[in-house]
Amino acid sequence: MKKKSKFPKVIAVSLLVSSQLLLAACSEKSNNSSNESSSGTYDPNSHLEVSWTAMLHTPSPPTDVVLDKIEEATNTTIKFNWVPDASKEERITAALASGELSDIVSLTMLRNSSVRQSLKSGMFWDVSKYLDEYENLKQIPEEVRTAASIDGSLYGVPFQKNLGRSGLILRKDWLDNLGLEPPTNLEELYEVARAFTEDDPDGNGKDDTTGFIDRSELRYGSFKTLSSYHGAPNGWAVDENGKFTPEFETEAYLETMKYSRKLYENGYLAKDFAVTAKSDQQEKFAQGKAGIYTGMVDIKNLKVMAEGVQDQMELIPINKIAGPDGEHRIWSENSGVGGLLAFPKSEVKDEAELKRILQFIDNLIDKEVYMLMTGGIEGTHYELGENGEFNILDDAQWQKDVQPLSSSRPSEVTHELVDADPKKQLANELIRENDKFAVLDPTVPLDSQTANERGTELEKIIIDATFKFIMGEIDEAGFQKEVDKWKKSGGDDMAKEYEEAYKAAK
Known part of the structure; x- marks a missing residue:
């Protein structure tokens, strides 16, 4: 094992290097693609000092309170380099370009062109042959490994998530105030959005509410979920002949745009959604x-x-909104893969060190450490009821000490907790139920050189066009013009490459 200097536990990432260096950096890492030691011998109980570039979904990094316990349980000293989720694309791209990486890098944007190129370049270790050596990692299902792989190589430990986590949250107290039942189909959902906007659901006599609060993302805002309800494919559709069609060339996608446009025109979808960040969306709700x-x-x-602020608020989760054909569907994010815990060869120099870090990742999935990253310290941050109900004791303290760590759990599916909050527990159960009708993206396990090189910029063409259609800035002809631009700019090449990869995988 290499010796590393002692370092502080939590620092912020500051990466300002131009992404133009990416290809040169990738080439340099590729030249170091064979770094295995002859034996790979390591001591699984040795103390490990490890750096980790991780996503931060909260305003501030965690305190050391729970981190100390995690280090004690895993016999490690951890230096977190936190990347705010809002700037992850810019920061991670810059880090990959500069080669300034940590021992562990959380790569959550597997469809991002720069990330994809870096993975294929040989910059990171292929861990395929090592997972079965570890008690928890060997439990990762084969379909998850396949979905997280590129050309048969697995360049990191997959973050394991449920297949379909999306769905709706509604103000149940507003439904009750207006004498409405929870919606079960698209027509009823539209009516609820109208009533929440026009019928004074909070009873304050003011015109100050709307139906949908949304944010500037097609994928994680309302649109992707609504497109599932309408019956659109998840990313791409593939027919019996292996022909690939992008989702935005389907009738269901067009109907979703029209549905969303009608919501927007009538004020049932927040007018500022296209410039609203997730944190602002949550705050407004x-x-x-x-x-x-x-x-x-x-x-x-x-x-x-x-x-x-809204102590009277009562919420209800909804996972089933029937489409025009009466069927239930929900899109699946990367087939249950939330990204990769990747290990750069520039930092993890040999097989022995890789194996010790994999042991650390394996330890993070142990129930003891999972509970630390989920709930914190029992008796301080949470307690378990007589029937094992999980209950957070002090939300403010939990948010400071624990919540920032929860998004770095390698698995959200290995252990199940019964939440003491019945609505949260219901949401958990509905997310698991989504597995039954989740719609997978057929391109997740496939590779396309065009997608690797230009996928992100091509996607932006469609994102911008969809937003413009919803906001009434272009019509169907204008949207088709942008689709044609997408095709000529590489979209047609991408489809052909997916078709070839699909046939080769058969």
């Missing part, structure tokens, strides 16, 4: 400015944020 939110996983956080 917690302040009582809207009654429909996309993302069942956030139900507890929204309730906590509303304390002292």
Whole structure:
């Protein structure tokens, strides 16, 4: 094992290097693609000093309170380099370009062109042959490994998540105030959005509420979920002949745009959605400015944020909105893969060190450490009821000490907790139920050189066009013009490459 100098536990990432250096950096790492030691012998109980570039989904990094316990349980000293989720694309791209990386890098944007190129370049270790040596890692299902692989190589430990985590959260107290039942189909959902906007659901006599509160993302805002309800494919559709069609060339996608445009034109979708960040979206919902939110996983956080502001708030999660054909569907994010815990060869020099770090990742999935990263310290941050119900004791303290760590858990599916909050527990159960009708993206395990090189810029063409259509800035002809631009700019090449990869994998 290499010796590393002692370092502080938590620092912020500051990466300002131009992404133009990416290809040169990738080439340099590729030249070091064979760094294995002859034996790979390591001591699984040795003390490990490890640096980790991880995503930060909260305003501030965690305190050392729980981190100390994690280090004690795993016999490690951890230096977290936190990357705010809002700037992850810029920061991670710059880090990959500069080669300034940590021992562990959380790569959550597997469809990002720069990330994809870096993975294929040989910059990171292929861990395929090592996982079965570890008690927890060997439990990762084969389909998850396949979905996280590129050309049969697995360049990191997959973050394991449920197949379909999306769904809706509605203000149940507003439904009750207006005498409405929870919606079960698209027509009823539209009516709820109208009533939440026009019928004074909070009873304050003011015109100050709307239906959908949304944010500047197609994928994680309302649109992707609504497109699932309409029956659109998840990313791409593939027919029996192996022909690939992008989702935005389907009738269901067009119908989703029309549905969203009608919401927007009537004020049932927040007018500023295209410039609203996730944190602002959540804050506005917690302040009582809207009654429909996309993302069942956030139900507890929204309730906590509303304390002292909207104490009367009662929420209900909904995972089933029937489409025009009466069927239930929900899109699956990367087939249950939330990204990779990747190990750069520039930092992890040999097989022995890699194996010790994999042991650390394996330890993070142990129930003891999982509970530390999920709940914190029992008796201080959480308690378990007589029937094992999980209950956070002090939300404010939990948010400071624990919540920032929870997004770095290698697995969200290995252990199941019964949440003491019945609405959060219901949301958890509905997310698991989504597995039954989750719609997978057929391109997740496939490779396309065009997608690797230009996928992000091509995607932006469609994102911008979809937003413009929803906001009435272009019509169907204008949208088709942008689709044609996408095709000529590499979209057609991408489709052909996916078709070839699909046939080769058969």
